[in-house]
Amino acid sequence: MPIDTQDRLLNAAEKLFAEHGISETSLRAITTEAQANLAAVNYHFHSKEGLIKAVFARRLEPINQQRLDLLTVAEQQAAPNPPPLEEIITAFLGPALRLSIHPEHGGPHFMRLIGRLFSEPSEFKMVIHEQFEEVRRRFFAAFQAVLPNLGPEELFWRFHFMVGAMAHTAAAGEILEHISGGHCDQSDPEATLRRMTAFVAAGFKADLPAA
Amino acid sequence: MPIDTQDRLLNAAEKLFAEHGISETSLRAITTEAQANLAAVNYHFHSKEGLIKAVFARRLEPINQQRLDLLTVAEQQAAPNPPPLEEIITAFLGPALRLSIHPEHGGPHFMRLIGRLFSEPSEFKMVIHEQFEEVRRRFFAAFQAVLPNLGPEELFWRFHFMVGAMAHTAAAGEILEHISGGHCDQSDPEATLRRMTAFVAAGFKADLPAA
DNA sequence: GTCTATAGGGGGATAGAC
DNA sequence: GTCTATCCCCCTATAGAC
Numbered sequence: 001m002p003i004d005t006q007d008r009l010l011n012a013a014e015k016l017f018a019e020h021g022i023s024e025t026s027l028r029a030i031t032t033e034a035q036a037n038l039a040a041v042n043y044h045f046h047s048k049e050g051l052i053k054a055v056f057a058r059r060l061e062p063i064n065q066q067r068l069d070l071l072t073v074a075e076q077q078a079a080p081n082p083p084p085l086e087e088i089i090t091a092f093l094g095p096a097l098r099l100s101i102h103p104e105h106g107g108p109h110f111m112r113l114i115g116r117l118f119s120e121p122s123e124f125k126m127v128i129h130e131q132f133e134e135v136r137r138r139f140f141a142a143f144q145a146v147l148p149n150l151g152p153e154e155l156f157w158r159f160h161f162m163v164g165a166m167a168h169t170a171a172a173g174e175i176l177e178h179i180s181g182g183h184c185d186q187s188d189p190e191a192t193l194r195r196m197t198a199f200v201a202a203g204f205k206a207d208l209p210a211a
Numbered sequence: 212m213p214i215d216t217q218d219r220l221l222n223a224a225e226k227l228f229a230e231h232g233i234s235e236t237s238l239r240a241i242t243t244e245a246q247a248n249l250a251a252v253n254y255h256f257h258s259k260e261g262l263i264k265a266v267f268a269r270r271l272e273p274i275n276q277q278r279l280d281l282l283t284v285a286e287q288q289a290a291p292n293p294p295p296l297e298e299i300i301t302a303f304l305g306p307a308l309r310l311s312i313h314p315e316h317g318g319p320h321f322m323r324l325i326g327r328l329f330s331e332p333s334e335f336k337m338v339i340h341e342q343f344e345e346v347r348r349r350f351f352a353a354f355q356a357v358l359p360n361l362g363p364e365e366l367f368w369r370f371h372f373m374v375g376a377m378a379h380t381a382a383a384g385e386i387l388e389h390i391s392g393g394h395c396d397q398s399d400p401e402a403t404l405r406r407m408t409a410f411v412a413a414g415f416k417a418d419l420p421a422a
Numbered sequence: 423g424t425c426t427a428t429a430g431g432g433g434g435a436t437a438g439a440c
Numbered sequence: 441g442t443c444t445a446t447c448c449c450c451c452t453a454t455a456g457a458c
Contacts (some may be wrong), residue, residue: 119379165373259451
């Protein structure tokens with residue numbers, strides 16, 4: 001069955017935004033890729049900005065919902081204790097890292113987009129940060145529960161470092177394989193998830209640096 | 212003494228690129244900010260692309276040179292043993308994180324630019340990756356020497372995670388203070404360096420994840 | 423070296439026919 | 441809902457006077 005024009009536009013925009021950047025992608029390029037008419041974007045999304053927001057909204061909500069669900073399950077299983085650190089980290093990183101093997105949820109294209117998102121100019125970021133509000137709050141509380149010896153400042157920094165490792169990996173795309181001389185294989189997201197979780201968990205558990 | 216037109220253009224471009232993004236910044240905005248004529252960019256740098264490359268070249272070479280120098284010193288001090296892990300990490304992260312307090316070397320503007328660089332579209336990245344070639348090679352070897360139990364694949368991934376934490380922090384700018392509710396203070400780069408080093412060093416030393 | 427003026431192209435958005 | 445045609449703006453780059 002054929003895909004709706006609206007979805008073809010979203011798919012084309014997602015792909016081209018990820019490959020060339022948002023500002024670098026013209027509506028003309030998008031409508032050509034989607035085999036739609038130039039005016040279709042304005043009809044369906046009112047403007048380029050409307051299209052951009054729609055591209056992100058379509059994917060972000062499910063990912064963040066999945067994160068919250070996984071965290072909830074982990075918390076219920078461990079109750080009344082807090083869930084182990086590694087499980088919290090996996091609940092956060094997993095849904096994002098697994099994107100690459102779910103073409104029906106954007107696959108590698110959206111993964112690169114989301115990785116790049118964090119370093120976009122501030123105008124774009126503001127819209128998106130609201131989407132992460134609840135996720136940040138819930139996970140922050142979960143981290144505090146298993147790491148009671150870390151103050152909020154230190155904890156926030158470590159959370160930030162984790163997001164950096166994740167975003168950088170997501171944004172890297174196939175480039176990573178090239179610069180590593182073939183050492184880094186991204187085709188298995190579960191393997192990447194295990195590596196990243198091990199690294200990040202150790203970082204969270206690190207001794208406080210000497211002041 | 213007044214500053215050269217060429218430098219005013221580089222400074223203006225650096226600032227505006229960091230604030231709004233490269234593609235989003237027009238030569239008109241740059242020449243206005245620099246109080247120079249529109250044609251000046253083409254006269255001094257031949258094209259917008261020439262200006263972009265000049266903006267990066269001016270700052271990247273000194274940073275990477277400093278990294279190599281710090282690594283060399285650490286290696287000489289520790290010889291014939293490899294330098295401790297923390298010193299290698301500090302040699303890599305320090306020159307980048309300290310940028311923010313050196314206005315004469317671009318300060319916070321270039322810091323945000325360099326952080327964003329890694330997630331720019333591939334066209335920009337290719338030019339830049341060559342600049343990092345030697346740094347990557349030397350540091351990779353240094354890491355291998357102190358962490359002989361890690362295979363090249365695992366080591367490359369951890370190197371990658373470290374770069375992610377650094378780039379994400381650099382790109383975040385003042386946003387970080389807002390979203391952390393004031394918890395994260397970026398005004399002291401040495402404190403950030405200590406935090407990041409502690410986190411990353413623990414990550415490097417983490418046990419291998421179960422396959 | 424620095425300016426004005428302009429060429430020449432591409433962009434987003436919209437009106438109005440179908 | 442979809443198309444064509446077009447408006448109007450802003451962009452980069454350059455020619456040529458000073």
